[in-house]
Amino acid sequence: MVQPMYEIRVAGIVPDEDLKDMGAVRVAQDQVNTVLYGVSDQTALYGLLERLRALGLDVVEVRRVPDLSAVVDEPTQPEREDQA
Amino acid sequence: MSRSLGFSYEVSLPGEFGQAYLATFADLGVRRVAAASVFLLVAQSAEAIPEIAAMLQARGLTILGIRRVSTPGNDFSAERTARSRDLTPALVTDNGPCLLTARSRTGALHGAPSLAASRRPPTCAAARPAPTGSPG
Numbered sequence: 001m002v003q004p005m006y007e008i009r010v011a012g013i014v015p016d017e018d019l020k021d022m023g024a025v026r027v028a029q030d031q032v033n034t035v036l037y038g039v040s041d042q043t044a045l046y047g048l049l050e051r052l053r054a055l056g057l058d059v060v061e062v063r064r065v066p067d068l069s070a071v072v073d074e075p076t077q078p079e080r081e082d083q084a
Numbered sequence: 085m086s087r088s089l090g091f092s093y094e095v096s097l098p099g100e101f102g103q104a105y106l107a108t109f110a111d112l113g114v115r116r117v118a119a120a121s122v123f124l125l126v127a128q129s130a131e132a133i134p135e136i137a138a139m140l141q142a143r144g145l146t147i148l149g150i151r152r153v154s155t156p157g158n159d160f161s162a163e164r165t166a167r168s169r170d171l172t173p174a175l176v177t178d179n180g181p182c183l184l185t186a187r188s189r190t191g192a193l194h195g196a197p198s199l200a201a202s203r204r205p206p207t208c209a210a211a212r213p214a215p216t217g218s219p220g
Contacts, residue, residue: 011146038115
């Protein structure tokens with residue numbers, strides 16, 4: 001029987017005492033991540049990942065997320081009129 | 085014209101970085117950098133997300149994500165791994181087996197530590213399926 005386990009991500013750095021109080025299990029020795037936000041598109045992502053690799057930095061996660069600041073205007077399709 | 089939601093990417097790196105790195109990230113087009121803590125909680129009930137959210141809220145923590153990584157009576161990761169092995173053909177490169185690094189739901193990394201340690205990109209482009217059975 002495996003007890004339900006939840007992965008929690010919170011902003012900032014949680015003090016060790018708080019983690020102990022909550023009964024948290026460390027995911028890894030280094031449980032603090034630095035999250036880079038606002039990589040605008042896939043081309044920029046690819047360039048960033050290449051640079052990070054060149055700097056010798058590990059990447060643990062990449063996620064595509066909705067960007068409220070990047071609302072895109074799309075042309076609407078004109079309605080087709082059936083021709084007789 | 086209709087308006088649709090755009091997308092951007094979040095990239096997580098382990099550890100914390102000093103000002104020099106932060107400046108470099110900004111030069112690379114990153115709009116914002118923030119620290120995040122990741123840890124696991126063992127819950128007493130299967131429907132514990134509201135309880136966990138309430139506890140984090142009470143401690144003044146900003147929740148970025150909560151997700152269940154194992155379920156009662158079902159070792160999900162082991163089952164999934166076994167199923168993946170059945171479905172995924174082994175890949176072999178000219179330099180030997182091509183190991184694909186994956187991050188499990190528990191956060192553990194599986195795969196080729198030697199590739200990660202050497203900072204070399206995994207070169208599986210020339211991978212070919214492993215021969216099955218012995219040649220006649």
